[in-house]
Amino acid sequence: MKNNYKVNSKLALIFVIAFTYVGLSQNSDEEQIKKLYDTALTEGTGYDWLNYLSNQIGGRLSGSIQAQQAVDYTKAQLDSLGVDNVWLQPVMVPKWVRGVPEFAYFETNPGTTTNVAICAIGGSVPTPTRGIKANIIEVEGIEQLASLGKDKIQGKIVFFNKPMDATQINTFTAYSNCVDQRYAGALEASEYGAVGVIVRSMNLRLDDYPHTGSMSYGEQAESDRIPAAAISTNAAELLSTSLKLNPEINFYFKQSCKQFNEVESYNVIGEIRGTTKPEEVIVVGGHLDSWDLGDGSHDDGAGCVQSMEVLNLFKKTGYKPKRTVRVVLFMNEENGLRGGNKYAEIANAKNEKHIFALESDSGGFSPRGFTFDSSDKDFEKVLEWKPLFEPYLVHYFEKGYSGADIGPLKKEGLVLAGLRPDSQRYFDHHHAENDTFEHVNRRELQLGAASMASLIYLVDKYGF
Structure with missing residues (x-):
């Protein structure tokens, strides 16, 4: 009887410790996520970056002068954040002129x-x-x-x-x-x-x-x-x-219109190296090229600056990721997917271990949630984090399509995801002359960036 009492007491103590740890961990996550949202809404830089991409550079068709200007500009901005590594990854792209x-x-x-x-x-x-x-x-x-x-x-x-x-x-x-x-x-x-x-x-x-x-x-x-x-x-x-x-x-x-020979362009890449598991890579990105009719603010300037903002938010809030968090601004999604294919090709050649990739390529509207291309087991893990996003009205967590540029990375054990903003106005602007900066709301854009940073924080902390 005495031995049973001791065993039951130990089990009870273990349960108390476990639940206490879970509770403290959840509070810690809530605090960090709130910090990311607060910082994005008050100190975020993405809207200013988008303003320059849209109004000073304009439409960024692959192979164009504007596409190269966007490469130079975004690389300079990533350099200014003081992240660990920033580089250009060469890729040959088609050149079509209207x-x-x-x-x-x-x-x-x-x-x-x-x-x-x-x-x-x-x-x-x-x-x-x-x-x-x-x-x-x-x-x-x-x-x-x-x-x-x-x-x-x-x-x-x-x-x-x-x-x-x-x-x-x-x-x-x-x-x-x-x-x-x-x-x-x-x-x-x-x-x-x-x-x-x-x-x-x-x-x-x-x-x-x-x-x-x-x-x-x-x-x-x-x-x-x-x-x-x-x-x-x-x-x-x-x-x-x-x-x-x-x-x-x-x-x-x-x-x-006319098709010319291929020209060299670049994916723009920047990363914060992980403190304890730097060999495990988390990717966040959008595509830097756009069509030429508007200035590509929603498709996909928004996704690019939101991805850059993830690194900026980690720096501003003092969060040091355990794993390497890498932003990739892909070139040539619109008419060839050369950037996404080249990135995957080089990652595989280097035998890099990617555990998660997130893309934003659905406009800069209010975030509603994420879709995940993953195993059922990994998706169950993701669903445990859903309550942390509910205070921000980011409720939509479903299995589904992730993004074109990160698709070539797909392999067993890698989780792919896509940010899902409200889509009702997206096709009013998609690939048209009115895809312009004035149709992007700063608050909606920054909420999307904060949502992306929060998800990446959780993946970095807990893995799969």
């Missing part, structure tokens, strides 16, 4: 024309010097081409008019369900004899901004490639209505 502004109209009767807003899709070939004028045929997606056949498409311009699904609350799902017409529409339509394609902009709002983006001709011979342009949603609605009244409408468009 040329003079595009021009388009549709003709309902000889001499009766209506101008419409278009822009060349990234990677498209140009039209002939005098442009293209042909009868236009409307389809709702690539799958409809086969039902029409070559007889009805030959010699015409195909008008892809499949809209984003407004009933999808997750706007990225709506985007994914129709973006194939932009990416592969020209390739598919050319197989049926089309001479060009016009694609409805990937946008849930009706406005006059055409939205560009990447496209691919696959392995198609250059001589068989046809030009592709995006048309604004307002113009798409007008064109569709006009075609119902008069199916014999002619469409004219002219663009002078």
